[in-house]
Amino acid sequence: MPVNGRSHIRIARPSRDLAAAERFWREGLGLSVVWRSEGGSEPGHHDLLMLGWPDADWHLELVHEAARPVEPRPTEEDLLVVYADDPIPEDLIARLERHGGKRVQSPNPYWNEWGVTVEDPDGYRLVLCRRAWSNS
Structure with missing residues (x-):
């Protein structure tokens, strides 16, 4: 399959609180939950939340690893x-x-x-x- 304008895009970001992020993106903006998984508390395992509109060619992936949380560091230009x-x-x-x-x-x-x-x-x-x- 070629990479082109119809190729699906995933925007991945860390989150400090997936429940708060879900409220904003799902209840606030109206995105749907595309996928969710719980990774547990062991290092290397993370919780995952993917959100998007069903007809979109992109989705937003938010991750949180309880054992080694990554602090989001967005700038005003992200x-x-x-x-x-x-x-x-x-x-x-x-x-x-x-x-x-x-x-x-x-x-x-x-x-x-x-x-x-x-x-x-x-x-x-x-x-x-x-x-x-x-x-x-």
């Missing part, structure tokens, strides 16, 4: 951008905040003009952009 091609509903932003998100200003004025930036419970940033995007 972004997951969703191009909505529409104004971002205020009720969606409020729902993200109710489920552990924190609305923040971006250091990049482009995202402040064209979208809304929300930090997830691990400090990674979700940008909901009201513009559309196409690589073609």
